Amino acid sequence: MDGSSLPEVRSTCAYCGVGCGVLLRADGAGGLTVRGDPDHPANFGRLCSKGSALGEVTGLSHRLMAPHVAGQVSSWDAALQHVADRFSDTIAKHGPDSVAFYVSGQLLTEDYYVANKLMKGFIGSANIDTNSRLCMASTVAGHKRAFGTDTVPGTYEDLDQADLVVLVGSNMAWCHPVLYQRVLEARKTRGTRIVVIDPRRTASCDQADMHLALEPGSDVALFNRLLARLAQDGQTDAGYLTHTVGFDDAVKAAQADDPAVTGLSPQEIEDFCNLWIGTERVVTVFSQGVNQSSSGSDKVNAILNCHLATGRIGRPGMGPFSVTGQPNAMGGREVGGLANMLACHLDIENAMHRQAVQQFWNAPTIPDKPGLKAVDMFRAVEEGQIKALWIIHTNPAVTMPDADRVSKAIKACPFTVVSDITAQTDTARLADVLLPATGWAEKDGTVTNSDRWISRQRAVLAAPGQARPDWDILAEVGRRMGWQSAFDYQDPAEIFTEYAALSSVANRFEKDFDISGLAGLDASSYADLAPVRWPVGKTRKPERFFRDGGFFHPDGKARLLPVTHRPPAARTEPKFPFRLNTGRVRDQWHTMTRSGLSPRLSAHLAEPFLEIHPEDARRHGLAAADLAEVRNPTGTAILRVRITDAVAPGQVFAPIHWTGETAPSARIDALVPSVTDPVSGQPESKASVVSVSRMKAAWYGFAISQDPIAPNVDYWAASRTDKGFRTELAGYSQVQDWEETARSWFGLAESAATVVADPARGTYRIALTVENRLKAALFVSREPVALMRDYLSTTIGNGPEQVLVGRAPADVEDAGPTLCACFGVGVKTILKAIEADQLDSVEAIGDALGAGTNCGSCRPEIADLLAVHGKVETPA
Ligand code: SF4
Numbered sequence: 001m002d003g004s005s006l007p008e009v010r011s012t013c014a015y016c017g018v019g020c021g022v023l024l025r026a027d028g029a030g031g032l033t034v035r036g037d038p039d040h041p042a043n044f045g046r047l048c049s050k051g052s053a054l055g056e057v058t059g060l061s062h063r064l065m066a067p068h069v070a071g072q073v074s075s076w077d078a079a080l081q082h083v084a085d086r087f088s089d090t091i092a093k094h095g096p097d098s099v100a101f102y103v104s105g106q107l108l109t110e111d112y113y114v115a116n117k118l119m120k121g122f123i124g125s126a127n128i129d130t131n132s133r134l135c136m137a138s139t140v141a142g143h144k145r146a147f148g149t150d151t152v153p154g155t156y157e158d159l160d161q162a163d164l165v166v167l168v169g170s171n172m173a174w175c176h177p178v179l180y181q182r183v184l185e186a187r188k189t190r191g192t193r194i195v196v197i198d199p200r201r202t203a204s205c206d207q208a209d210m211h212l213a214l215e216p217g218s219d220v221a222l223f224n225r226l227l228a229r230l231a232q233d234g235q236t237d238a239g240y241l242t243h244t245v246g247f248d249d250a251v252k253a254a255q256a257d258d259p260a261v262t263g264l265s266p267q268e269i270e271d272f273c274n275l276w277i278g279t280e281r282v283v284t285v286f287s288q289g290v291n292q293s294s295s296g297s298d299k300v301n302a303i304l305n306c307h308l309a310t311g312r313i314g315r316p317g318m319g320p321f322s323v324t325g326q327p328n329a330m331g332g333r334e335v336g337g338l339a340n341m342l343a344c345h346l347d348i349e350n351a352m353h354r355q356a357v358q359q360f361w362n363a364p365t366i367p368d369k370p371g372l373k374a375v376d377m378f379r380a381v382e383e384g385q386i387k388a389l390w391i392i393h394t395n396p397a398v399t400m401p402d403a404d405r406v407s408k409a410i411k412a413c414p415f416t417v418v419s420d421i422t423a424q425t426d427t428a429r430l431a432d433v434l435l436p437a438t439g440w441a442e443k444d445g446t447v448t449n450s451d452r453w454i455s456r457q458r459a460v461l462a463a464p465g466q467a468r469p470d471w472d473i474l475a476e477v478g479r480r481m482g483w484q485s486a487f488d489y490q491d492p493a494e495i496f497t498e499y500a501a502l503s504s505v506a507n508r509f510e511k512d513f514d515i516s517g518l519a520g521l522d523a524s525s526y527a528d529l530a531p532v533r534w535p536v537g538k539t540r541k542p543e544r545f546f547r548d549g550g551f552f553h554p555d556g557k558a559r560l561l562p563v564t565h566r567p568p569a570a571r572t573e574p575k576f577p578f579r580l581n582t583g584r585v586r587d588q589w590h591t592m593t594r595s596g597l598s599p600r601l602s603a604h605l606a607e608p609f610l611e612i613h614p615e616d617a618r619r620h621g622l623a624a625a626d627l628a629e630v631r632n633p634t635g636t637a638i639l640r641v642r643i644t645d646a647v648a649p650g651q652v653f654a655p656i657h658w659t660g661e662t663a664p665s666a667r668i669d670a671l672v673p674s675v676t677d678p679v680s681g682q683p684e685s686k687a688s689v690v691s692v693s694r695m696k697a698a699w700y701g702f703a704i705s706q707d708p709i710a711p712n713v714d715y716w717a718a719s720r721t722d723k724g725f726r727t728e729l730a731g732y733s734q735v736q737d738w739e740e741t742a743r744s745w746f747g748l749a750e751s752a753a754t755v756v757a758d759p760a761r762g763t764y765r766i767a768l769t770v771e772n773r774l775k776a777a778l779f780v781s782r783e784p785v786a787l788m789r790d791y792l793s794t795t796i797g798n799g800p801e802q803v804l805v806g807r808a809p810a811d812v813e814d815a816g817p818t819l820c821a822c823f824g825v826g827v828k829t830i831l832k833a834i835e836a837d838q839l840d841s842v843e844a845i846g847d848a849l850g851a852g853t854n855c856g857s858c859r860p861e862i863a864d865l866l867a868v869h870g871k872v873e874t875p876a
Contacts, residue, residue, distance in 0.1 A: 010037055011458045012447055013051045014106075014440035015589045017324030018042055018178050019449025020051055021531065024441065024460045031058055032441060032460055041531055042156060042449055048177035049587050049601065049821040049857040056598040058441050058461060064423045065465025068434040076466060080473070083390070083433055084480035086415045090388040091123060096367075098387045100127035100377050104394035105135065105326025108445030108457060109335050110492040111470035112328070113499045115392065116336040116343060118478045119371075121363030122486060126348055126371030127386070130337040131394045133374040134683060135325040138291040140333055140341075141680035142300025143322075146308065146559050148552030149345050150333055151512045153313050153545045154283060154321030155451045155533075160186050161317030164279040166195045168219060168303065169289015173203035174586040176287075176323050176450075177857040180204065184856075193279070195272060197222065198289055200581060200611075200653055201646040203860035206867075212272060213648060215263040216579050216687050217293055221565040222262050222269065223302035224254035229273040230309055231255075240311030243549030246560035250305050253562030261565055276306070281317035288325065288583065292685040296677040298563040305560045314546035321450075328447040331454075334513055334534075335499065339371035340681075343499065344506035345513040353509060360505050361486065373681030375401065375674045382409035390417040392470060393437065395591045397426040398659045401672040401683040404635050419473060422593055426660040426667075436467040440594070443469060445492045446529075454515070455531040471495055493526035507537065512545060512552060568687035569675040572650070576632050576689040578616070581653045582668050583686070586857055587821050588657040596662060602719040603790070603818030607728050608666035610639035611653040612692065617643045620692055625784040627695040627715060627730055630654070632688060635670030638695055638715045640728070652692060656685075663717035699762060701729035702785045703745070704803070705776035706796050711745040723796035726789060738764045738780060746776040754800040767800035777803045790815060790826065819865075820851035820858045830865055840866065 006026050013020040021040020025033045034054045038045035067079035074082075090098050101119050103112065112130075119128040143150045159165060159182050172180040184207060186192040194208040197219065205211045214222055230236050231251045241247055259269050276282055284307065290299045303320050312318040324330050336343035346353035348370055358366040372380055378400055380386045389410070397407040410416055410430045418431035421439040428434060441461045448454050463469075471492060478487035489495050497519050504516030514537035521529065535543065551558040572579060587604040589595040596602060610628050612620075622628055622641050630637045630652070639654055647653050658666040675684045695715070703709065706724040710716075715730040735741050739753050751768040758764075762782040768775050774796055779785050787806050795803040815826025833839045833848055842862045846853040852862050 009458050009460045010456065011460065012327065012455045013047070014054060014327060014594065015050045016176055017326055017329055017450045018176050019327060019447060019453060019455060020047055020178055021455060022047065022051065022054065026460045030060065030461065031055060040455070041453055043178045046178045046181055046855065048855045049604075050589060050595055051178075052822055052855050053595070053598045053601050056600060057594040058439075059597055060464050062422045062424050062593075062597070063439075063464050063467070064420060064428070064434055064436040065467070066436060067466065068423070070432060076468070079433055079435060080476050080480055083417050083435075084477050087123070087388050087477070088481050090415065094387055096123050096125035097127060098385065099123060099125065099389070100372065100381070100386045101390045101392065102374065102377060102394060102396060103128060103130045103332075103337060103392045105130060105132045105329035105332050106393045107332065107337075107470060108328060108443055108447060108492070109331040109499065110445040110495040111474065112332050112335045112337045113343065113495050114471045114474040114478070114487065114489070117361060118474055118487070120336065120342065121358065121361040121366055122478060122481070122483045124365035124367060126339050126367040126369065127377065128337065128371060129339040129374045129377055130332045131374070131396070131399065132326060132329040132332050132337065133681060134292070134399065134685065135288065136291050136322060136329055136333075137338065137373070137680040137682040138293065138296025138677050139286070139300050139322040140338065141297040141677070142304060145297065145561055145679075146301055146304040147546070149512050151545050151552070152322060152330070152450065152452060154319040155544070156182065158283050158317050158319055158321065159183050161281060162186065162192055162283040163190065163281040163317065164193050164195065164275060164283070166197065166276065166282065166284045167204055168197045168284060168286040169291075170285050170287035170323065171198070171202040171204050171583060172285065172287075172323070173206070173860045174857070175584050177586070177855065179323065181856050193275065195275065199648060199651060203586070203864070206860040206863045210272060210275070212264055212268055215261060216581065216651065217295065217568040218262040218565060219290060219299045220295060220302045220563050221257050221259050222264070222272070223299075223306055224257040224563070224565070225259040225269055226273050226276055226306050227251060227254040227302070227309060230277060230306065233277060235277050236309045237311035240549075241309065243551065244308050244558040244560055245555075246562070247309060249562040250560035253564050254305070257565050261567070280312065282312055283317065283319055283321050285321050285323055287323050289686065291682055293682075293687065294569045294675050294677050294684040295566040296682050297679040298561075298566070301561040302563050305563070308558050308560055314544050314548070324450045330450060330452070331446065331448040334448060339373050339377075344503045345511045346506050346509065356505050356508065357502070360502050363486070373676075375676050375681060375683055378406045378409055379674070381413050386413065388415040389413050390419070391427055391431075392419045395425045395427045395593070395659065397430060398591050398667050399656070399669055401669055401674040401685060402634055403667055403669040403672075419470060421467070424661055425591065425593060435473055436465060437473065438463045438467045438469050442467065445471070446496060448534075451533070453531045453533045456529050491523065493521065493523045496526060497521055504538065510552070569684060570673065570687060570689045572689045576691050578650060578652045578690050578692055580630070580671060580688040580690045581647070581651060581686045582656050582672065583653065585655045585657065588655070590657065591659045592657050592662060597720065599720045599722045600818070600821045600824065602721070603824070604821055605655070606719040606726065607640050607717045608655060608658040608663050608668075609642045610692070611642050611644050611647045613645055613647050613649045613651070614643050615649050616692070617641065621694050622692070627697060627700075627784075629693050629695050630671060630690050632671055632690045634673045634688070636665070637668060637671055638665040638730075652690065658717065662719070665715050666717060695730065697730040697732060698734050699731055699780055699782060700784045702779045702787055702789060703727040703729060703776065704793050704796060705746050707747065709745050721793040723794060726793050738778070739766055742766045742768060742776070742778045745778075748775055751775055754804060756804050765804045765806060767803050769800050772799055774798050774800055774803055779806060790818070819861055822854035823850040825849050825851040827865065830862060834866060842866070
C-alpha cells in the first residue's frame, strides 16, 4: 500500500520519561514518518531532536531476527523449551532464589506485569529488578519514606504555573527537552525564574537566573540550610504541618548541618534561600544528579522536607517533582518491577499485601522478603548464587557500575538468556540464548510517564523476522514451566485489564495507585484508550495528591526526615585527584542501540569525550583534541579531551552512551565503583574518583567507510553518517604497513588503493576504491588529525581524488559539527551568521537558518555560541 494512504496512528515516543505523544504513519516500505501529537497532554505537539528522528531508527540491518541457542539459529519451540527447562531445573536443584530477571524501563507495562507475576507469584522469588534501579530508585525510597507510598505529587501543568523552577541535578534542556521548552514558555509568559543546582554548567544554565555550582553530593546540606532558614524565619506553614510528623527533628538535623560543605559562598546560599522562601509557587525538579548518589534517598527527603514544611505541595504551580529517565520507568514502579515491591505499590514485606496479591493471582507462592537489587543481583551472579539469569531489553555489561566485572560475571553465569531487538550489544554477545523481541514501533501496550499519564503505545510496523512481543515470550515460558492457566494471555488488553483489576484489590489497603476504572475495558476500548492520568478508579477520578494531607502512612501523615550531609563514598587523593561526573548528551539515548542509527543524531557529538577545566588541562599537559587516559582501581577509559570551564577545577565529566560496539575504550561505567545508597540500592554513578593523563599515542587516525569497522586498536570510536560511518582511531604502537592495515580494517582486500604518504612526518592518506568508487579512506598523523570531518564523510561513493585532499573544495562550505539536528545546521554556519551577518539572537538565527525552530533542543547551544561570539572551542 502507498504510505500516504496508511492511517496516522497515535503512539508514544520511545525515549525519555516525558512520554510525548507521537503520530506515526508507516510508509509501506518498513519506515515511518513521525510528528508530535498536538492533543497529547505531555507535549501538545512538541518533540525534541530524538523524538523527531524516530523515523530514522526503524531500519532492520542490526535486528535480531530469530532465536539463537548456543550461537546457532533455533526454532522458537526449541529455544523456549530450553529456557523453561533450564530455569525449572535450576529452581528444582538450587531453589527459586537461584534465578533472576533483570528487566528494563523500556518494557511496556504489560510486559513488566507478566515478568513480575512469573517471578514473584509462580517462581516464588523476588529476584526481579529493573534498570530503573540505576535511574530513580532513590526517588522511590524518598517518596515512600515521606509519603508512605511512591506517589509523584507534581504534574507538568505545575511547570506552566510556577513562578520559580529549581532544577536539582537535572540538565532538563538536554535530558527532558520538551519539558524544558514548557518551562521556557512559562518564563516568557509569566516571568518564571529558573535556578539550576548542579556542579557542572549545563545547557540548562543558559536561561537560568542563578546557577549554584555546588560541590558534588552536597545537596542535602543546601536544602538543610533552606529548611533551617524556613524555621528560623517563621516561614513554615503551621496548618499544613498538622498533616506531618518529624518537623522538629528534621529542623534540628538541618541546623546541625554545615552549609559550607556545598562550596558555595554564604551570599549564594542566602540568595537562593531568599528566592525560594519569597516565592510561593516553587517547583523543585530533581533527577539523576540527586538519585545517582550514595546519599540519594536523603537528598530526596531533604527536598521533600522543605516542600512539606511550607505546604508547597499538591497545589497548582508548586511541589517536589522527580522526572523519570526512561519511557516506562514510572510504569515499572507501579507494576512491581523493582525487587522490593509488589504490583500496585503494595509492599512485599506486608503479609496482608502479599496474601491479597497471591490470592488474586491464584499463585502457588509469593516471596516474603525483597529480592536482590541490581548491584547485589550481579554480585550474586559473580559469586555463583544466581545460576540462571534472564536479561530483557537492557545492557548491564555496559551500564552497571563496575561494568567490566559485571560483564565477566554474566559471561561466567551458567545460563544467561537475553531478549532484545538486536544481538549487537555487549550483553547479548555473552548470552547462551538470544530471543528476538519486537521493538518500539512494533509493540502494543501502555506506558506511564513522569506525571502519571498512562498512554497507549501502538504497533505501526509488522514484527520483523520471528520477533515476538515480550509479554508473549514471558507468558509462553510461564506456560512451559507448568503454569498454563495463569499465563494464558491472548493479547496485551487481557493483561492490562487484569492489572487494572488487581489495583482495585490493592485499593482495599488505601494505596494511591488505582486504575480499577479501566478493568472493564474490552479489546476495542483498550485499543482506542486515550491518555489517562491515574488515579482512575471506579469512583476515584484524577486528582491532585496531598493538597490537604491524606498521606499513605497508617496515620495519614507525611514524615519529615532528619537527614544529614554525607559526602560521596569515594574521596579524591593525590593518585586520583579528579571527581568524575557522568551523564547524557542531547541527541543520544542510553547505549545508542536506536538513537545511534540516526546519522542526524550522531552528528551532534560524534565521539565520547572528557570535559576538563582549562587549568587542569594545562597542569596535566592536555591540549584540545588530545586523547586522555582516565583511570581508577575499577577500570580505565580513553576519551577525547574537551577543555571547558563548564566543569570546575578538580572535576571532569564524561557521557554514558558509548559501548563495546561503538567505542570499546569509552565504556564509562567501567570506572564507576559499585557503591550504592543504603536505602534505595541505587549506585553512585556521578562521583567516582579518577586520574587523567595524556594518551601517549604513536599515531592518530580518522576513517570514513561505507561499512562499520571494529579494528583491534587501542582507541576507536565510530558513528553513523549519511553515507556510512566515521571512526576516530589511535594507537600506542607504530604500524608497519598502513595500506595493508587499512585493507584489513575495512575488509577491502581486493580494492584499489590510492596512497599519499609522508613517512618522515608520519602522515598517510589512503583511499580504497572499488570500480573507482570510494569505499573507505584513512587519514593518519602523529598528532590529532585536523580535517574537515563532516565534508569528508559525504565523499563515500565519489572518486578517490576528492577525499585525499582532506578538505572541501573552495566552493563547498564546511558547516562544522552539527548543532541543529532537525535542520542539519553546523556550528561553523551559525558562527558565520553571527559574525558576518551580524545576527544577535537565537530568534534571528532561527529566521535566517532555521536552526532551533523545530524541536528547540539546540537553542541553549545557539545562545552559548552567541555569548562567546565565535570563540567556541571545537574539536580539530
Ligand atoms: Fe521523546 Fe524528546 Fe519527548 Fe523525551 S522529550 S519523550 S525524548 S520527544
